[in-house]
Amino acid sequence: MTLSHRKKRMGTHLTQAQDDQALDDVQLARFARDGYLIERGLAGPELCRELAAIIDHSLDPALAPLEYEADVHYPGAPGSRDAQGGLTPRRLLHAYTRHPLFQSWARSREVVGRLRQLMQSDRILLSQNHHNCIMTKHPGFSSMTSWHEDVRYWSFDRPELVSVWLALGNEHPENGGMLMIPGTHTQAFDRGRLDAALFLRTDLEENQGLINSAVTAELEAGDVLFFHCKTYHAAGMNTTTAVKRSVVFTYRTEDNNPIPGTRSANYPDVPVS
Numbered sequence: 001m002t003l004s005h006r007k008k009r010m011g012t013h014l015t016q017a018q019d020d021q022a023l024d025d026v027q028l029a030r031f032a033r034d035g036y037l038i039e040r041g042l043a044g045p046e047l048c049r050e051l052a053a054i055i056d057h058s059l060d061p062a063l064a065p066l067e068y069e070a071d072v073h074y075p076g077a078p079g080s081r082d083a084q085g086g087l088t089p090r091r092l093l094h095a096y097t098r099h100p101l102f103q104s105w106a107r108s109r110e111v112v113g114r115l116r117q118l119m120q121s122d123r124i125l126l127s128q129n130h131h132n133c134i135m136t137k138h139p140g141f142s143s144m145t146s147w148h149e150d151v152r153y154w155s156f157d158r159p160e161l162v163s164v165w166l167a168l169g170n171e172h173p174e175n176g177g178m179l180m181i182p183g184t185h186t187q188a189f190d191r192g193r194l195d196a197a198l199f200l201r202t203d204l205e206e207n208q209g210l211i212n213s214a215v216t217a218e219l220e221a222g223d224v225l226f227f228h229c230k231t232y233h234a235a236g237m238n239t240t241t242a243v244k245r246s247v248v249f250t251y252r253t254e255d256n257n258p259i260p261g262t263r264s265a266n267y268p269d270v271p272v273s
């Protein structure tokens, strides 16, 4: 077992100082190059089981605040809440305040130590306004999220936020797992390459090469995908028979403030280091 494997398996026994060095130079360079990084088994099986149980309890009946598949208007989504499957939950919102376990995960050394390295700052804050949710994809009624960068509707001093996506079960293309386009966080795209809702236009040949370079972020329970807010990504429908559940939080550094009066400044950000 390598040192980095041993560190990961030890989980919460790490000190803050050790966690601030959990990512080695190769991983940091990979994140800088690709705009995302996968850490395997960062959340232990017991934590994943507990989080999954809380989520299942929150799905039937669906506990507000939440967004339904019909609300997203993505390809494949039911046309309205009244349509068949229209009340299928897509996002359970305000994950941070739903249960202390979400808070302890979002503030954990495993997460925050790595963010301090990736974001090169000791002062990290969690946004209550973006992501901060449990993403679910249900069999039967799920939709496809087309190619986008998350920051397109966000307003901060700089587009330099990082999201932390925790898988609570297997994630792969068949159940709507994430697809990432490496390196797009450093590229600028002419407005003409994006559609009205700022998704990459799939009808343009110049976007096809980019889309063809996408890679699947295959995850298992406990794996964590760290990704930059400018990295283009997409995800398909869930064609399996099991619900997919993931927990997602977004973080900024202390010197990258939300613009007053925007949705990004709606609720205060929470210091986590």
Ligand SMILES: O=C(O)CCC(=O)C(=O)O
Pocket: 135, 143, 144, 145, 150, 176, 233, 234, 235, 236
């Ligand atoms: O699960 C999905 O469909 C993708 C979610 C996503 O990319 C997002 O909410 O930004």
